[in-house]
Amino acid sequence: MKLLSFLPVLGMAVSTIAYGQEMKNTINTLDANNPFLKASTLPFQTADFTKIKDTDFKPAITEGMKRQLAEIQEIADNKAVPTFENTFVAIEKSGQLLRRVSGVFGLLNSANTNPTLQGVSEAVAPELAANTDAIYLNTKLFKRVKTVYDQRAKLNLDPESKRLVEYYYQKFVMSGANLSDKDKGLLKTLNKEEATLGAKYTNQLLAAAKAGALIISDKAELDGLSEGEIAAAAKQAAASGHPGKWMLSLQNTTQQPALQSLKVRETRRKLFEASWNRAERNDSNDTRATISRIAVIRSQKAKLLGFPNYAAWTLQDQMAKKPEAVEEFLQRLIPAATAKAKVEAKDIQSVISKQQGGFKLEAWDWDFYAEQVRKERYDIDESEIKPYFEINNVLQNGIFYAATQLYGITFKERKDLPVYNADVRVYEVIDKDGTSMALFYCDYFKRDNKNGGAWMDNMVTQAKLLGTKPVIYNICNFNKPADGQPALISFDDVTTMFHEFGHGLHGIFADQQYPSISGSATARDFVEFPSQFNEHWASEPQVFKHYATHYKTGELMPQTLVDKIKKAATFNQGYALTEILAAADLDMQWHMIAPGSPEQHVDKFEQKALNDAHLFLPEVPTRYRSSYFLHIWSNGYSAGYYAYLWTEMLDDDAYAWFQEHGGMTRENGQRFRDMILSRGNTQDLATMFRNFRGSDPKIEPMLKNRGLLPEKK
Numbered sequence: 001m002k003l004l005s006f007l008p009v010l011g012m013a014v015s016t017i018a019y020g021q022e023m024k025n026t027i028n029t030l031d032a033n034n035p036f037l038k039a040s041t042l043p044f045q046t047a048d049f050t051k052i053k054d055t056d057f058k059p060a061i062t063e064g065m066k067r068q069l070a071e072i073q074e075i076a077d078n079k080a081v082p083t084f085e086n087t088f089v090a091i092e093k094s095g096q097l098l099r100r101v102s103g104v105f106g107l108l109n110s111a112n113t114n115p116t117l118q119g120v121s122e123a124v125a126p127e128l129a130a131n132t133d134a135i136y137l138n139t140k141l142f143k144r145v146k147t148v149y150d151q152r153a154k155l156n157l158d159p160e161s162k163r164l165v166e167y168y169y170q171k172f173v174m175s176g177a178n179l180s181d182k183d184k185g186l187l188k189t190l191n192k193e194e195a196t197l198g199a200k201y202t203n204q205l206l207a208a209a210k211a212g213a214l215i216i217s218d219k220a221e222l223d224g225l226s227e228g229e230i231a232a233a234a235k236q237a238a239a240s241g242h243p244g245k246w247m248l249s250l251q252n253t254t255q256q257p258a259l260q261s262l263k264v265r266e267t268r269r270k271l272f273e274a275s276w277n278r279a280e281r282n283d284s285n286d287t288r289a290t291i292s293r294i295a296v297i298r299s300q301k302a303k304l305l306g307f308p309n310y311a312a313w314t315l316q317d318q319m320a321k322k323p324e325a326v327e328e329f330l331q332r333l334i335p336a337a338t339a340k341a342k343v344e345a346k347d348i349q350s351v352i353s354k355q356q357g358g359f360k361l362e363a364w365d366w367d368f369y370a371e372q373v374r375k376e377r378y379d380i381d382e383s384e385i386k387p388y389f390e391i392n393n394v395l396q397n398g399i400f401y402a403a404t405q406l407y408g409i410t411f412k413e414r415k416d417l418p419v420y421n422a423d424v425r426v427y428e429v430i431d432k433d434g435t436s437m438a439l440f441y442c443d444y445f446k447r448d449n450k451n452g453g454a455w456m457d458n459m460v461t462q463a464k465l466l467g468t469k470p471v472i473y474n475i476c477n478f479n480k481p482a483d484g485q486p487a488l489i490s491f492d493d494v495t496t497m498f499h500e501f502g503h504g505l506h507g508i509f510a511d512q513q514y515p516s517i518s519g520s521a522t523a524r525d526f527v528e529f530p531s532q533f534n535e536h537w538a539s540e541p542q543v544f545k546h547y548a549t550h551y552k553t554g555e556l557m558p559q560t561l562v563d564k565i566k567k568a569a570t571f572n573q574g575y576a577l578t579e580i581l582a583a584a585d586l587d588m589q590w591h592m593i594a595p596g597s598p599e600q601h602v603d604k605f606e607q608k609a610l611n612d613a614h615l616f617l618p619e620v621p622t623r624y625r626s627s628y629f630l631h632i633w634s635n636g637y638s639a640g641y642y643a644y645l646w647t648e649m650l651d652d653d654a655y656a657w658f659q660e661h662g663g664m665t666r667e668n669g670q671r672f673r674d675m676i677l678s679r680g681n682t683q684d685l686a687t688m689f690r691n692f693r694g695s696d697p698k699i700e701p702m703l704k705n706r707g708l709l710p711e712k713k
Contacts, residue, residue, distance in 0.1 A: 036060040064098030082144035129195035136175035208285035212278035224263035231482035252452025272364035279627035303595035311639035340574025390551040391487040398547030406669030408432030441473040445480035456503035463515035502534025517681035524640035528647035570707025582622035591639035652701035
């Protein structure tokens with residue numbers, strides 16, 4: 001996942017309230033020792049975590065907003081004729097203090113937070129919303145933007161500059177620049193409330209996941225887990241104040257990794273329900289009131305902006321353009337996915353019956369028995385596979401190796417640079433000609449103070465205008481092994497690492513003049529394309545044999561086991577696709593609520609939405625329940641979760657191009673780098689894809705990859 005909305009600065013997605021003219025008189029109030037006052041002197045202007053204190057963030061963010069608004073007002077008040085330079089370039093140069101502090105705060109508050117940072121997040125969220133509104137609803141500024149926009153055809157602008165003009169004009173209009181002063185005031189109030197609730201929701205959800213961890217008192221209940229996993233659970237429990245017990249912490253998805261291995265059905269049920277109900281316990285961490293109010297606010301904003309629902313408003317700048325296009329796309333997948341899931345359910349029920357289980361398949365049974373079906377059908381066992389996927393070997397000899405083969409880049413670990421947690425590693429990225437390109441941080445292990453899931457973002461954004469090169473990070477939530485034990489992961493986890501590094505490549509190869517359209521700052525339904533495309537190299541034979549080696553012996557994975565993994569590639573795809581489709585359609589239904597509708601009863605709304613879409617299968621729960629759907633309530637994927645499937649269509653079709661043109665070669669990699677990865681948001685995204693592929697995207701490669709095409713007779 002690419003993190004799309006954290007601390008916004010100009011050019012990023014969110015909105016914000018005017019602070020008043022008095023801000024111009026307060027731009028020198030920041031403590032001279034605040035580390036964000038000036039750009040870091042470390043390589044790539046990366047953060048010096050040895051000098052940053054939690055108390056530095058609030059004053060730096062506040063001062064950053066003040067300075068940005070003063071700079072913006074100066075642009076708006078400029079009496080000179082509006083030009084690209086004195087308007088658009090000036091806007092792009094504004095807000096550099098806020099940009100610096102936002103990049104670091106966004107990382108720490110998501111990956112290594114604490115009560116102080118969470119308090120800052122809730123406090124500044126409405127102020128940041130107000131700050132952005134003060135920019136995008138500034139009438140004088142919009143008049144200058146529109147003047148240049150209307151004359152763009154006559155101006156001698158290069159393609160990237162022309163794209164920036166069009167980008168900003170659309171952003172101003174979408175933000176409400178054409179509204180009356182009265183409606184602008186209403187919009188500011190709604191934006192401020194939504195931002196406050198979004199920050200509250202993030203903190204509630206993190207607390208809910210932490211409080212929802214399952215505590216086990218009897219080791220026998222963990223039968224099926226490896227000794228390493230049990231030792232790690234004991235260590236987690238002790239660290240959380242439960243010595244002598246075991247703790248299974250929650251990841252952000254509905255299903256939990258341990259459900260695949262736990263033999264005791266009651267333990268599986270308790271773990272599933274801990275996950276399913278984590279944010280619905282009628283306590284301070286219950287998110288339902290928060291999200292039902294956010295949904296109402298979004299529908300009210302849509303009405304103000306002249307749209308029938310929030311999805312129709314927010315999809316304007318996406319590849320899909322309209323909710324109807326998304327719904328049509330999802331409907332092309334739902335029948336085949338659910339049909340296959342029902343067949344898979346019958347297969348699993350058959351195994352249960354053979355074993356005289358005497359019970360009906362439930363959601364908490366699926367992963368455990370699906371693994372048995374997989375073993376029976378493909379003679380494959382996860383415990384056989386994991387010893388070949390030691391996390392550091394996957395990174396060095398898999399992910400980095402593939403990037404070198406395709407794009408010519410190499411990696412050098414930088415142990416001299418400070419990190420925010422001992423788990424974090426830093427690499428310098430070096431181009432084929434020896435040029436230093438970027439820094440890459442990776443933080444792979446789960447912690448109680450880290451948001452769930454996996455994501456990528458920038459600490460520093462590439463921009464020739466600002467003289468900055470990219471500082472990228474990947475965050476994951478893999479189980480940390482006990483001391484002295486190797487970090488062995490599943491092939492799904494391997495794929496996640498390749499996915500997030502695909503986002504990283506999108507940022508590393510950024511080659512833009514302007515920060516707002518640099519690197520991965522693209523539409524949601526394009527941004528997952530490079531990441532999902534990069535997943536294909538995890539199973540490419542040339543790459544796979546380079547990293548799939550036994551952590552003890554160094555021996556290659558036996559070809560018989562490799563063949564089993566390949567044969568099992570489309571196993572359980574009915575389930576996997578149905579759970580994602582359920583989440584995607586649920587997201588769309590929340591954001592197609594008509595303005596004027598009352599606040600929804602969350603559970604009833606969810607049930608009806610899934611029934612109406614023919615996606616309610618009790619054994620196949622939605623990947624994210626509404627109450628813990630972080631993507632759509634706080635991470636910028638509102639009416640956008642479909643993007644993972646939309647971009648899967650793009651990435652499978654692009655990979656088909658590689659297969660048609662000689663596969664994994666430097667020439668092909670360079671073409672993809674030049675035409676996709678290095679282009680940022682400098683071109684219409686559908687055109688960008690079409691130029692690379694030679695045609696509009698086709699859905700057939702996706703269906704084939706998922707095993708959903710009818711078999712040829």
